[in-house]
Amino acid sequence: MEFRRLVTMFFGMRLPISLGQPQTSYPQVIKASGLCAGKGVFIALNKGEALRAVKDIFEDRIFGDAGDEVVIEDFLQGQEASVFVLTDGRKYRLFLPAQDHKRIGDGDTGKNTGGMGAYAPASLVTPEVMRRVEERIIQPTLKGMAEEGCPYTGFLYVGLMIDNGEPSVVEYNARLGDPETQVVLPLLKSDFIAALQASVDGTLEEVPFEMHEKSAATVVIASAGYPDRYVTGKPITISRDVAAMEECYLFHAGTAIKDGLPVTAGGRVFSVTALGDTLGESIDRAYRVVEKVGFDGAYYRTDIGAKGL
Numbered sequence: 594m595e596f597r598r599l600v601t602m603f604f605g606m607r608l609p610i611s612l613g614q615p616q617t618s619y620p621q622v623i624k625a626s627g628l629c630a631g632k633g634v635f636i637a638l639n640k641g642e643a644l645r646a647v648k649d650i651f652e653d654r655i656f657g658d659a660g661d662e663v664v665i666e667d668f669l670q671g672q673e674a675s676v677f678v679l680t681d682g683r684k685y686r687l688f689l690p691a692q693d694h695k696r697i698g699d700g701d702t703g704k705n706t707g708g709m710g711a712y713a714p715a716s717l718v719t720p721e722v723m724r725r726v727e728e729r730i731i732q733p734t735l736k737g738m739a740e741e742g743c744p745y746t747g748f749l750y751v752g753l754m755i756d757n758g759e760p761s762v763v764e765y766n767a768r769l770g771d772p773e774t775q776v777v778l779p780l781l782k783s784d785f786i787a788a789l790q791a792s793v794d795g796t797l798e799e800v801p802f803e804m805h806e807k808s809a810a811t812v813v814i815a816s817a818g819y820p821d822r823y824v825t826g827k828p829i830t831i832s833r834d835v836a837a838m839e840e841c842y843l844f845h846a847g848t849a850i851k852d853g854l855p856v857t858a859g860g861r862v863f864s865v866t867a868l869g870d871t872l873g874e875s876i877d878r879a880y881r882v883v884e885k886v887g888f889d890g891a892y893y894r895t896d897i898g899a900k901g902l
């Protein structure tokens with residue numbers, strides 16, 4: 594069956610692009626629109642792969658109901674960055690831009706994960722890029738939601754692809770991001786709770802919203818095997834020096850207490866954040882803390898933040 598006919602059959606008039614026409618350029622991104630634990634995405638390099646993806650989703654139902662509808666988008670090239678917005682529905686404030694490291698291996702190799710580390714501010718989001726993000730993405734998004742009668746309040750996560758300084762939206766989330774939050778929030782100098790309250794009260798422009806003039810890096814320590822199968826229940830040791838290290842944070846993610854002692858209880862076990870006057874300093878400090886945390890099979894990337902140096 595022709596791709597265009599097949600898709601039209603499922604989409605009716607809602608298909609945003611005319612697939613199968615000469616103007617379709619590949620790669621195209623074909624996604625199940627429901628939640629698939631981050632696995633519902635095909636990158637079709639040609640028409641044959643696109644047809645197979647649509648067949649897998651619609652006919653073979655490999656994602657079940659999550660594949661009742663698909664989203665087809667142009668493939669975006671560049672580097673990803675995350676910008677978190679706090680809004681009260683009218684005004685908004687921006688946190689420092691961050692960059693996540695989604696692949697399991699150094700050099701962005703291997704499988705996608707929930708995130709193996711992050712740093713902020715992300716230098717690829719220059720003031721000029723941020724201006725474009727605000728004018729072309731954030732302001733129209735907030736304005737559009739308000740005009741449609743549902744002004745948005747709280748955190749908006751804008752996932753971006755930046756290509757030669759040109760930002761495109763990859764995704765929005767109605768939440769903060771992990772592990773970006775572990776670098777973005779420690780860089781907030783002013784009162785976080787006051788800002789949250791102001792976003793609820795509609796008074797965001799009345800409260801201070803200032804950032805430290807520092808950098809932050811966070812390194813995720815994961816269980817061996819993550820993001821595939823991994824074993825939990827491994828005893829954890831943490832050197833006593835960690836408590837004395839300033840501007841360092843050891844965030845527990847997949848940990849538990851068993852018989853009074855800490856053990857691993859998830860794929861991503863810790864996120865270790867450090868601040869520094871420069872990105873290089875924050876990275877060095879974070880890795881110094883990482884060395885003080887141990888459990889059997891502990892795995893972490895060794896190049897977190899290197900792209901920003």
Ligand code: GLY
Pocket residue numbers: 693707708766769770771772773
């Ligand atoms: N770091 C990606 C996310 O939180 O969705």
